[in-house]
Amino acid sequence: MFLIFAVIYGVIAWVLLKFLAALFRAHMFGNMVALTDEQFPELYTVFVEVSQKLGLSEIPQAFIYNSHGVMNALALRLSRGRYVLLTSAIVEAEEDAQLRFVMGHEIAHHVLGHLNSLKEFVRMPASFVPFLYPAYSRAREYSCDAVGASLVDNKRDAQTALQMIACGAKRLNHSMNPAAFVAQERHVPGFAGFCREILMTHPRMTRRVNRLISLFPEGKEPRA
Template sequence: MAVYIGGIWLMSYFAKSLITAHMLGHYVKVGPQQFPHLQQMVEESAAAIGLNEAPQAFIYNSGGMMNAFALKLVGRRRYIWLTSALIDADSDEQVRFVIGHEMAHHAAGHLDGGKHFLRLPARMVPFLGSAYSRACELTCDRAGSQLARDLSASRSALQMLACGSAKLNASMNPDAFQAQEQLVPPVAGFFIKIFATHPRTTRRVQALTEWYRGETTGVAVPLSASRA
């Protein structure tokens, strides 16, 4: 058993080392001398969420794919990857939400190896692992919105994952997009959901709106609330 666990650890370490080498050789490292406005967003979000050290952010050429990732590699260093398409399409306020979302994955321990090991038995239960993953995404959406302090930008940032058009960014209507959730066929929507690691984007916008409005606490928050 020890040999088996050791072999898995060694393969994991080698794979992470390869990713690190590729990242450092092909991606653009964000820092004080490289995209300082993005570095400031990262540092502010890390401090606000309680991380002792800000994750290292990288920008990479995504070939049109719009996304962002949080990950931990060799040396337990935290990283955030932002795709070039996302930066091109999103406003600064939307980027703040995305950075906050990924920061929350780190702060909540979603990527910690020890916690992954403890959750492993539960992940063997059919569909439970996917349900946990979807819950993590909704949690990080809320954290991202809090860190961005801009509900409108947060909702639009989520909608951009579906739209992906920089030209249409300013004219997007998150209310209309959220309303599409009511049109999803219940049975088909259920089967798609239980296999998915991420909630439907329409559902994410809806859930963030409901949470921000304070429907669970009875405290109403106007949708026009913006970053202070």
């Protein structure tokens, strides 16, 4: 009886997840603007180039949506479809290399298998271990930052892209100082900063920028 009920509930959960995915796809295609070779072809060409350079044979579907000033991006997988959502504010970045970094970061989530349903199912028990899954999630973000940075010639563009997301002000883009931003880490309260960090799925921006600076020192190849 237990096995029968497990199968029934499993089928119900599967159908519900499929329906929710279809609802969100309906929202994306009905309310966001898809990047295609006919819609913003220059951006689409960069997106395709980044996807292919990272080894994806199936190009994710990218959308731009009105974020009301919020600078961010998101990778997601619905059923078998791969998607990348770019906010309207992040697309307004004045440096093409910064946007290239952001695209590379989100596409890397697909390339590295972070959104693979089977792998997520296998990793599910880790979510019941205190602090373990957030730590794994933070490691994923560091990995995707490194992949995104590898796609731009000037690694400072990757650093300032992260700082721009933290700042949210396009007007200040050319005045950003990654080293000064990283120096703010010294003022983070030690114990409180630790407690907050272990609960978060994303590392602090100061740490992410510092990580890129250490991985890509000026004029040198990235450390192994």
